[in-house]
Amino acid sequence: MNAATPASCACFGRQAHRYNTEAGLQRAIAWRLAHLAAALPLPAAGPCADLGAGTGLVGLALQQQGLERTLLQVDGSPTLLAHNPLAQRRSDQLLWNLNDDLPAALHNSSLISSSFCLQWLQDPAERLEHWARALRPGGWLVLATPVAGSFPQWHQAARRAGVPCTARSLPDAEALIAAAASLLKLQRHQMLMFSQRYSPAGLGFLRQVRRLGAGHSDQPPLSPSQWRQLLHHWPVDERVSWRILVLIGQR
Numbered sequence: 001m002n003a004a005t006p007a008s009c010a011c012f013g014r015q016a017h018r019y020n021t022e023a024g025l026q027r028a029i030a031w032r033l034a035h036l037a038a039a040l041p042l043p044a045a046g047p048c049a050d051l052g053a054g055t056g057l058v059g060l061a062l063q064q065q066g067l068e069r070t071l072l073q074v075d076g077s078p079t080l081l082a083h084n085p086l087a088q089r090r091s092d093q094l095l096w097n098l099n100d101d102l103p104a105a106l107h108n109s110s111l112i113s114s115s116f117c118l119q120w121l122q123d124p125a126e127r128l129e130h131w132a133r134a135l136r137p138g139g140w141l142v143l144a145t146p147v148a149g150s151f152p153q154w155h156q157a158a159r160r161a162g163v164p165c166t167a168r169s170l171p172d173a174e175a176l177i178a179a180a181a182s183l184l185k186l187q188r189h190q191m192l193m194f195s196q197r198y199s200p201a202g203l204g205f206l207r208q209v210r211r212l213g214a215g216h217s218d219q220p221p222l223s224p225s226q227w228r229q230l231l232h233h234w235p236v237d238e239r240v241s242w243r244i245l246v247l248i249g250q251r
């Protein structure tokens with residue numbers, strides 16, 4: 001590992017045993033990304049890596065859809081990698097803090113995929129540019145990440161309750177598209193909307209976030225009475241919605 005386990009990874013690590021059962025949305029997006037990636041004409045040489053691979057949902061979906069190349073499973077959580085069937089051999093995994101530059105072994109990659117990880121990093125647009133630069137000519141970047149504008153129901157409840165919104169800040173989609181387009185020929189940039197109803201409305205959603213291990217925030221925590229206020233003002237009849245950016249580009 002290039003540094004101590006990042007706090008976001010430690011949070012996922014504590015819930016690693018539950019991740020696959022809770023990660024319905026992540027599994028669906030992994031399948032869609034793999035479907036798009038499996039059709040790409042990858043350069044014959046150069047490593048392939050899944051960044052923030054976690055339990056391996058993207059790599060497994062790619063395998064099921066016919067990718068015959070080994071996808072290095074890169075993550076900052078040793079616990080999630082231990083739950084990843086594609087990372088059982090030491091040579092198939094890399095424990096790495098993705099806030100840092102990629103190791104030299106991944107320079108000249110032919111495929112870099114990443115799903116639901118970029119939003120956890122300190123400077124997502126700058127990281128995305130770095131990942132694009134690590135591709136060899138003809139190499140592909142295949143990415144999905146939630147972006148700003150997700151969870152309007154949470155932001156609205158916080159405004160109505162007069163408490164801070166502790167949802168993690170998410171990257172701006174336009175900034176990510178611009179960062180990728182500065183180095184890649186974009187084949188696709190698409191915004192997917194996803195929404196789900198929870199019961200009880202706010203509490204059900206927040207419990208699911210915690211069970212998944214995604215509860216780490218870059219905002220200071222609320223007090224118990226602020227939480228009560230927030231839940232009291234949560235819009236009861238509304239589904240919680242995500243905006244997910246899918247980006248595919250070639251170097």
Ligand SMILES: C[S@@+](CC[C@H](N)C(=O)[O-])C[C@H]1O[C@@H](n2cnc3c(N)ncnc32)[C@H](O)[C@@H]1O
Binds near residue numbers: 013055056075117214
């Ligand atoms: C929501 S999970 C997504 C896992 C997988 N890509 C999927 O789609 O199911 C986010 C992953 O990003 C990893 N992660 C978060 N911050 C990271 C960092 N700074 N360095 C490396 N991995 C990180 C977490 O450990 C976790 O495995």
